[in-house]
């Protein structure tokens with residue numbers, strides 16, 4: 001049910017500094033930026049120049065609060081790779097299929113992710129130490 005690697009998420013202490021680092025060193029462009037209060041993050045999606053927006057992106061995640069998922073990750077592990085996100089066409093069906101196989105999903109119901117996507121997560125301890133996100137893009141999503 002995975003249709004693509006949607007994005008790889010990196011926890012950063014300072015979003016603007018991280019955007020500038022990726023621009024200056026790797027030439028990546030900001031495709032989208034938003035604040036997600038529920039997740040406690042300010043985030044940016046970065047893409048390689050000239051790509052249409054359907055390719056794998058890099059998600060920079062900065063905490064809004066110390067007790068958020070990213071805030072805790074930074075204090076425990078420091079900046080670095082925090083998640084791998086698979087694109088799926090139906091997040092509810094994908095979550096149900098994984099639960100059926102005995103994996104713990106973090107949410108009972110999918111929550112709102114970037115650009116009105118719907119997201120859920122597999123517990124990292126059930127996925128080889130990797131926080132795996134499932135992301136169903138919004139139906140009317142236009143490429144970034």
Ligand code: V0V
Nearest residue numbers: 036039041069070072082083106113114121124129130131
């Ligand atoms: C924690 N652990 C991880 C991990 N975070 N392992 C791999 N990758 C990570 N990102 C390990 C941790 O070291 C512990 O291992 C164990 O899992 C349990 O951790 P914990 O300290 O008890 O739990 P917390 O409080 O750190 O919570 C971890 C989880 C939390 C994964 C439950 O981060 C969470 O709810 N994440 C989902 C939401 C999220 O990440 N939101 C921010 C991105 P040991 O020490 O016991 O061995 S928002 C987003 O992605 C959006 C909006 C989007 O994509 O659209």
